[in-house]
Amino acid sequence: MRVLVAEDDAVSRKILEASLRRWGHEVIAVDNGDDAWRILSGDDPPRIAVIDWMMPGLDGPEVCEQLQMREGQPFTFVLILTAKDNTDDIVSALISGADDYLTKPYHPQELRSRLGAGIRLVNLTLELEEANAKLYEAAHTDFLTKIPNRNAILSRLADQLSRSKRSQTPFVVAISDIDHFKSFNDEHGHQTGDDVLIQVAQRLVRVKREYDAVGRYGGEEFLLVLDDVDEASITPVAERFRLGVGGKPIESDGRLLPVTISIGALWVPPESTASVEMLLHQADELLYRAKSEGRNRCCVEQFVPDESAPRVQNG
Numbered sequence: 649m650r651v652l653v654a655e656d657d658a659v660s661r662k663i664l665e666a667s668l669r670r671w672g673h674e675v676i677a678v679d680n681g682d683d684a685w686r687i688l689s690g691d692d693p694p695r696i697a698v699i700d701w702m703m704p705g706l707d708g709p710e711v712c713e714q715l716q717m718r719e720g721q722p723f724t725f726v727l728i729l730t731a732k733d734n735t736d737d738i739v740s741a742l743i744s745g746a747d748d749y750l751t752k753p754y755h756p757q758e759l760r761s762r763l764g765a766g767i768r769l770v771n772l773t774l775e776l777e778e779a780n781a782k783l784y785e786a787a788h789t790d791f792l793t794k795i796p797n798r799n800a801i802l803s804r805l806a807d808q809l810s811r812s813k814r815s816q817t818p819f820v821v822a823i824s825d826i827d828h829f830k831s832f833n834d835e836h837g838h839q840t841g842d843d844v845l846i847q848v849a850q851r852l853v854r855v856k857r858e859y860d861a862v863g864r865y866g867g868e869e870f871l872l873v874l875d876d877v878d879e880a881s882i883t884p885v886a887e888r889f890r891l892g893v894g895g896k897p898i899e900s901d902g903r904l905l906p907v908t909i910s911i912g913a914l915w916v917p918p919e920s921t922a923s924v925e926m927l928l929h930q931a932d933e934l935l936y937r938a939k940s941e942g943r944n945r946c947c948v949e950q951f952v953p954d955e956s957a958p959r960v961q962n963g
């Protein structure tokens with residue numbers, strides 16, 4: 649494990665470094681508190697630190713206080729070394745955020761075993777961080793298609809809406825639906841239906857640009873959030889998705905199945921006063937129209953802000 653050593657006394661620092669290396673650690677050594685803080689607050693910091701109380705720059709407890717004030721940063725186990733051994737000093741070091749302390753002169757084996765406890769704590773924290781990352785991933789990913797799920801894509805849409813207002817860039821929200829999806833399940837079974845969903849999702853993802861988002865909205869519906877699309881490009885952009893999915897048949901269990909999608913695409917100008925609900929409602933109406941006009945097509949419109957303005961009619 650990488651260990652930061654901050655100790656201004658050169659002899660003590662060398663002894664400490666030598667012990668830590670002997671115990672198998674990689675050591676980063678500094679002689680003042682400012683450098684200690686710079687390293688601990690930088691990218692990929694050591695997760696264990698042995699810090700002297702009295703040193704130039706920030707002292708040990710001050711380094712601990714700074715560490716406590718960071719938010720969303722990985723846990724670092726800090727052991728403070730001090731010549732001070734009265735209870736008040738020890739309590740104040742622990743209050744500053746130190747995880748443990750050792751009074752000088754200390755026995756090397758005592759330091760070793762206290763660091764051992766720190767390493768166990770760091771390892772548990774690392775496991776927890778990894779588990780949390782996996783949970784986050786699972787909570788935001790559609791189980792079948794492995795693309796963002798409904799919650800994830802809706803929160804992406806909300807982000808896009810506020811970002812577009814801030815940066816004054818238009819965007820497109822589109823709902824696409826697999827045409828006659830039920831027939832794949834009815835005629836070929838649910839495995840085929842699942843194959844179709846997975847491959848349609850993959851094709852949509854292949855068409856999207858890096859900064860666009862595609863998620864599973866529900867059943868056989870996918871929500872597309874397409875950043876920075878000018879008004880003249882809505883139809884070509886929507887058509888690219890339609891043809892990207894329906895351009896060639898999907899293979900499932902040795903059969904070639906013609907699969908098409910309908911798309912309702914809503915262009916949202918930057919000055920719009922839209923809410924997420926209004927956008928979804930209008931995009932859904934456009935999808936409905938694409939369906940009623942014969943499917944395998946795109947219906948595109950500009951967002952209509954005024955409830956009293958003429959609306960797209962359901963077909």
Ligand SMILES: [Mg+2]
Nearest residue numbers: 656700702703
């Ligand atoms: Mg000192």
